[in-house]
Amino acid sequence: MKDQQFILVDYLVKHFSGTLSQTDIQSLQKIFKDDPSLRDQWEKYTSQGLKSSDAQFWSSLDLDRARTNILNYPTAKPIIQATGNARIRNLKILVGLAASLLVIIGAALFLNTVHRDKQIVADQVYNYKNDVLPGGQKATLTLSNGKTVELSQQQATLNEQHGEQLQISNGQLQYKTNSSQAELANLKNTLTVPAAGFYRMVLPDGTRVWVNSASELSYPLAFGKSIRKVELRGEAYFEVAHEKNRPFIVSTAHGDIKVLGTAFNLRAYSNASSNVTLINGSIQLTNTNKTTKQVIPGQKVEFNGSDMRVSQANVEKEIAWQQGYFYFEHDKIQNIMDQLARWYAIDVIYQGPISKKTFGGSISRDVSLAEALELIKRGAGVEFVIDRKTVTVKNKH
Template sequence: MDQNRLDYLFSRYTAGEATPEELREFDMLVQQPEHETVLHTKIDQLFLATSGTATMPEKAIQATLQHITGKPASSSVVRYLRRSWWAAAVGLLLTGSSTWLLTRPRYEMVAPLADKAPGSHKAVLTLADGSTVALDSSGQQVIGQQQTTIRQSGGQLQYSVQSPGAVASYNTLTTPRGGQFRVILPDGTIVWLNTASALRYPTAFSGADRTVELQGEAYFEVAANATQPFRVKTAAQEVHVLGTSFNINAYTDEANTVTTLVSGRVKVNTPGKDAGVMLEPGQQAIAAHSGSQQLSVTRTFAPDVIAWKNGLFLFDNADLATVMRCLERWYDIDVKYEAKPDIHYTGQIARNQPLSKVIHMLEQTGQARFRLVTAGQGHQAKDMIIILE
């Protein structure tokens, strides 16, 4: 093989700049015994240049084995590995720019990800007959359904009931990760549906109340109607409303379902229990997803809670995992933790920023390092944020 080719691939690999094709080629080469001596020399040179020593420290070997096997290594294993060239390679690349390449399974190719666009107005509308309509920010259409007309204008749906005696059927509006949408229900209630969420609702409110079902997060501005109360059901809470505005965060990957009242009054209870709590503006009702179903009430600054509706990420001493879950949903990206430092963030970031800018802002705090990659190939490829040691 051409020595220059191996030099080139090694350089691209360690800089984290290799293409998927180059990664596959390099992956095959490092497993061939005839290249061991050359690679050993190159790794020694790079290890010496980055650490000032050509001998891998015992603590580095211990950390490497702990990272790979999940178990501490015995002293005899460490002494053996210090003489083994592959241990130096593992230690070097774990502490260098290619951590995310070396520690992934052999069959899963990983390449740098230049950037990721922010989320946008997009959703899927499921009609009563099970058919679906894809919605995006550019759509302009009218959808007829029995005695109800549905108009899409950009990132908004609006329902109009053509007959007072219209028979209700159910629709579901679902936003994917990286999507959000707004819907005006038949009674005039406006709902902003956040990313990775779903709202099920009737096409006409003809019963004693107006009941909708929510998964994920949404902000409601409910049209007043004292004779027909509005009700929102989630897995952990039920919210009873006359006419008010409030936010519900019911993501299943969060620890709690949280209802925040912006204006008016609402009653919140847990499913199957009539007793509940009355909220005043600026209060939250919190129901844990595990353990006791007891509701707790706290005060908050409501405009911060609905910042997402106004195009902002707003973090108030939020831990790293909370911040990453927000980015996962909005940028349709997965997060892998090589490290999980105990750090918190306070501040606001516009949701229309590309992911690279958001990551850059987080890195400016000096508390953690991140890398954007694409893992896998073809239809199984997935964009990821790697949180580095």
């Protein structure tokens, strides 16, 4: 009989190739019950995020050949440990084989993750080591039962609890809820947009939201009778459906935005102060110190837990991302690279003193990273090196 660790390898390949059956799942549960440590191994590998779209890669992984090669390899023969008990010797070989196959799975997992990054392409124009393609429309939706669903531009219908339907059409997520069911107000969904992504959606009340890269929006399946409240980490543009007697509240780490019906852009990444720019209508901002400020159209407010700073906004700049381009105006290189890092999912390294020069201009978010960097370096006094998804920034002189 195979060692259970050995069997686990076969189930891992079935999982990654999308062929794991309900019977297999039941067998796995029995294995985990007999040996809880194997559940930890299972979660270690399956938590890496590979999906059934990798079926071709995993189906082509020849485990039978791998077993043969390992068994024929000198270190796998019975000289591992001298003993008169052949059964123990064979078991040691089998356990070693299973462990070796898990190493193969781990290596394949790593190599496939590296090679399947379709954002990395050859640079045909600017002589960088490689180029990186721009982000696109993608997100992950966490349903009220904890299940996660990958979202794209393809049309689909998802089912929530109580028969609520979530529809994806033209790259936009839309809710069709039965607001008479009060229990829906206690069920939450979370839209998570990764780096190199953005997504559009319509909330249950008809409010339209554009969610930017590296952002997360949480909200109930149906809003309560007195308020409509959502939580944001990151950046989003809101067009709030007007309801006179039911204000709309966006909660962030640095404070809350309260509106009735209006359009505004809110940036609330956790590594910096938040800011909100009002496009039209009116909003009331309350930071975590309970300081309140009324904002009028065209104003921008930077805020954190203890302070609020009001200024006249360049509205075009603040909502440029939602319109499909970057807009820079006397921006330092760190601020520019922060935006690029989120959109192209890159890491940024600064070599030597950081340039104090500023840059102004606009760049389409549809261009590749190499083209964006070439446009920036002409005016910002810096040079760039792209090495896979790491960009090094250094002064020209």
